[in-house]
Amino acid sequence: MVKYEIVRSRDLGEYLRTKILSLMNQRIREIALRYGYRSYMIVRYLDMLGSMDEVLKLLESFERPLKPVIRCNKLKVHDCRYLVNRLSKLGYTLERLEWEPTAYRVLREGSPSLGATHEFLLGFYYLYRGSASLLPPIILNPSPKDLVLDLAAAPGGKTTHMAQIMGNEGVIVAVDISRIRIRALRSNLERLGVRNTVILRMDGTKINDVFKNYFTKSLLDAPCSAEGLIQIDKTRKVKTELRDLLKFRELQLSLLNAAINATTSGGYILYTTCSIAPEENELVIAEILSTRDDVRVVPIPKIINFNDAILEYLGMELPQDLKYCVRTYPHIQGMEGFFLCLMRRY
Amino acid sequence: MLNEEILKGSGGGISCYIIEGRNVLDVIAKLFGFEAATLLRSLGKLMICEGVFKEVYIVSGELINVIKVIFKSGRIPYSAGLYLGRLRREKPKLIPSVNTIQIIYDKLGFRRALIVREEGIKPFLYGNDIIKKSIIKCIEPLELGDIVGIVGEDNYVYGVGLSVIGSCNELNSLKDNDMVARNIFDVGWYLRGGTEVRERMFKL
Numbered sequence: 001m002v003k004y005e006i007v008r009s010r011d012l013g014e015y016l017r018t019k020i021l022s023l024m025n026q027r028i029r030e031i032a033l034r035y036g037y038r039s040y041m042i043v044r045y046l047d048m049l050g051s052m053d054e055v056l057k058l059l060e061s062f063e064r065p066l067k068p069v070i071r072c073n074k075l076k077v078h079d080c081r082y083l084v085n086r087l088s089k090l091g092y093t094l095e096r097l098e099w100e101p102t103a104y105r106v107l108r109e110g111s112p113s114l115g116a117t118h119e120f121l122l123g124f125y126y127l128y129r130g131s132a133s134l135l136p137p138i139i140l141n142p143s144p145k146d147l148v149l150d151l152a153a154a155p156g157g158k159t160t161h162m163a164q165i166m167g168n169e170g171v172i173v174a175v176d177i178s179r180i181r182i183r184a185l186r187s188n189l190e191r192l193g194v195r196n197t198v199i200l201r202m203d204g205t206k207i208n209d210v211f212k213n214y215f216t217k218s219l220l221d222a223p224c225s226a227e228g229l230i231q232i233d234k235t236r237k238v239k240t241e242l243r244d245l246l247k248f249r250e251l252q253l254s255l256l257n258a259a260i261n262a263t264t265s266g267g268y269i270l271y272t273t274c275s276i277a278p279e280e281n282e283l284v285i286a287e288i289l290s291t292r293d294d295v296r297v298v299p300i301p302k303i304i305n306f307n308d309a310i311l312e313y314l315g316m317e318l319p320q321d322l323k324y325c326v327r328t329y330p331h332i333q334g335m336e337g338f339f340l341c342l343m344r345r346y
Numbered sequence: 347m348l349n350e351e352i353l354k355g356s357g358g359g360i361s362c363y364i365i366e367g368r369n370v371l372d373v374i375a376k377l378f379g380f381e382a383a384t385l386l387r388s389l390g391k392l393m394i395c396e397g398v399f400k401e402v403y404i405v406s407g408e409l410i411n412v413i414k415v416i417f418k419s420g421r422i423p424y425s426a427g428l429y430l431g432r433l434r435r436e437k438p439k440l441i442p443s444v445n446t447i448q449i450i451y452d453k454l455g456f457r458r459a460l461i462v463r464e465e466g467i468k469p470f471l472y473g474n475d476i477i478k479k480s481i482i483k484c485i486e487p488l489e490l491g492d493i494v495g496i497v498g499e500d501n502y503v504y505g506v507g508l509s510v511i512g513s514c515n516e517l518n519s520l521k522d523n524d525m526v527a528r529n530i531f532d533v534g535w536y537l538r539g540g541t542e543v544r545e546r547m548f549k550l
């Protein structure tokens with residue numbers, strides 16, 4: 001086992017490539033072929049999960065579609081039973097999530113589709129592909145007194161959820177760079193009746209040109225490979241090579257450093273991705289902990305039974321503080337593969 | 347108006363400024379009554395952003411503090427607070443947003459509204475106009491060529507129309523399929539992607 005600090009001082013990419021190659025075998029190639037993945041991904045899954053049985057469970061779960069989830073928008077709906085009743089008249093069967101009283105898993109779809117009902121158009125609910133996207137706002141739990149930064153905010157599921165938690169008070173600054181996606185962000189904010197948010201179209205890595213030491217809470221749901229969303233997009237089985245993951249990591253590091261710099265001393269920063277790739281998760285946080293002394297990882301409230309983050313990866317020993325970061329897997333928590341890490345700035 | 351200007355910024359060919367907005371509130375008062383203007387004024391000041399369009403937002407004191415920082419950096423917000431609507435030089439002088447109209451109706455009751463049956467709301471959500479036979483109730487004041495709230499049987503605002511009649515009495519002289527209000531904006535826009543430029547024909 002070699003310490004992360006030693007690997008990072010040399011060439012992380014070369015280390016990972018060499019290690020993956022050394023662990024490749026015929027059985028891994030066969031499984032990759034059977035499920036249609038790049039074989040390097042299976043090597044990593046085996047290292048992360050510890051046994052081929054677990055890997056097969058993960059791959060099988062990626063074959064099963066996710067049940068969509070809706071969040072009743074309390075900014076527009078006083079009593080969520082009103083929404084449930086209206087949707088049941090359209091043929092929908094909903095089941096409330098145990099850990100989020102305003103969210104419902106859609107067990108049976110009615111007509112019209114969830115993105116076309118009057119209730120959707122009136123902003124009574126936000127539609128999610130899976131339930132994991134509900135976790136970040138609940139964990140960050142902003143109050144009406146908070147100044148919140150939402151970096152890479154579009155299309156706005158988490159922004160609108162935080163606005164709901166804040167009762168449309170306080171301030172959220174929602175930042176995104178994409179001209180197309182920011183229109184969707186504005187459209188969703190307007191549809192859901194969000195009034196406490198300023199949208200800023202700019203490169204999130206340059207946010208410190210505008211804000212430094214400013215926000216009490218910052219959320220970075222970072223752009224990623226979406227390796228936790230293979231149920232929804234099967235092209236992700238082959239879309240991303242290791243070098244692509246490392247490019248994502250560079251962007252994620254730039255954004256996370258910017259988010260930390262934008263956060264005031266004593267403030268919280270939540271880093272999340274919809275990816276199960278350690279390169280985009282633990283290896284990002286490990287780099288932050290290795291290069292900054294003003295930020296610490298803090299425990300995440302146990303909203304659900306999370307999986308622990310990975311502390312050893314491909315022969316690397318990662319910083320012990322990563323034990324406070326958490327993961328979800330489709331075959332364990334029944335939701336998208338997700339990574340969440342809460343930090344506090346000092 | 348310049349006297350009350352307190353803050354401004356510009357970027358990308360658009361300039362924004364934050365004002366008390368008495369002129370805009372006068373337009374609101376004319377459309378929905380003095381109490382509607384008072385209600386909206388209680389929510390904050392106005393940020394007006396002017397480019398091809400002239401859009402108005404209501405921003406709280408807390409949001410203004412953040413916008414000040416953004417202006418100082420040489421940028422402007424993409425949007426902020428409650429989108430009140432779009433200002434024009436000619437009639438209709440203001441195209442209010444669905445949220446603005448809903449806030450007014452929720453607090454002060456219906457006014458300048460057409461209550462439309464479900465059979466009329468469905469085509470309206472595909473961009474069609476409102477015809478006489480769809481209307482359950484017409485609520486004054488209506489004005490030829492000015493805006494009217496389009497409300498469903500569930501009392502929710504589904505869009506904004508442009509009245510082609512001068513008062514509810516004129517409905518009596520119309521045939522079933524005659525247009526009563528032209529579709530300016532409907533919430534079906536959110537289904538159509540929410541990414542197209544809306545109210546395209548209503549520039550400054």
